[in-house]
Amino acid sequence: MRPFVTVTALALALLPAAAFAQNPPPQQPPPATPAAQTPAAPAQPAAPKLTFSGSAGMLLVQIKPDQTAAFEEMVAKLKGGLATAADPTLKTSTAGFKIYKSAEPMGANALYVVLVDPATPKSEYDFFMLLQKTMTPEQLRDPATTEMFKKWSAAFASGYNILNLTPVGGQ
Secondary structure, eight states: OOOHHHHHHHHHOOOOHHHHSSOOOOOOOOOOOHHHHHHHOOOOOOOOOSSSSSSSSEEEEOOGGGGHHHHHHHHHHHHHHHHHHOHHHHHHHTTEEEEEEESOOTTTTTEEEEEEESOOOTTOOOHHHHHHSSSSSHHOOHHHHHHHHHHHHHEEEEEEEEEEEOOTTOO
């Protein structure tokens, strides 16, 4: 019985040390330095989500068959916004932007083909990002815009299938 008592007493004696070792005391934050007090640098623009690396590109977009009207509503809003956009970079990068509906489905979904020729490498081609760039801050804050974006994003059966295209044969 004596070894059990010794081991138990030793374990109880070491318990506070073990607990302290697992939970170190909270650290004080370092004092503020002049560098921490300087104003933050201006935010860099976010990197594009969907880009093309070549001189032309194609997107294959699968839309739920019962949601084609919602998708085509979004396309109309996008084309209208691009037509009136003031940003010259946006106008240049989307100048060759064409959207077609395929007569053939892709599986159970409707298929839309987006041809961008010419494409501007490293420019944004994500529909939702392009839409945001065509809207005013007031439009972006409008709760109706949030509802439209939810409706439009629900129309997508899957993400974009991206094809980077390179001309061949002297085209």
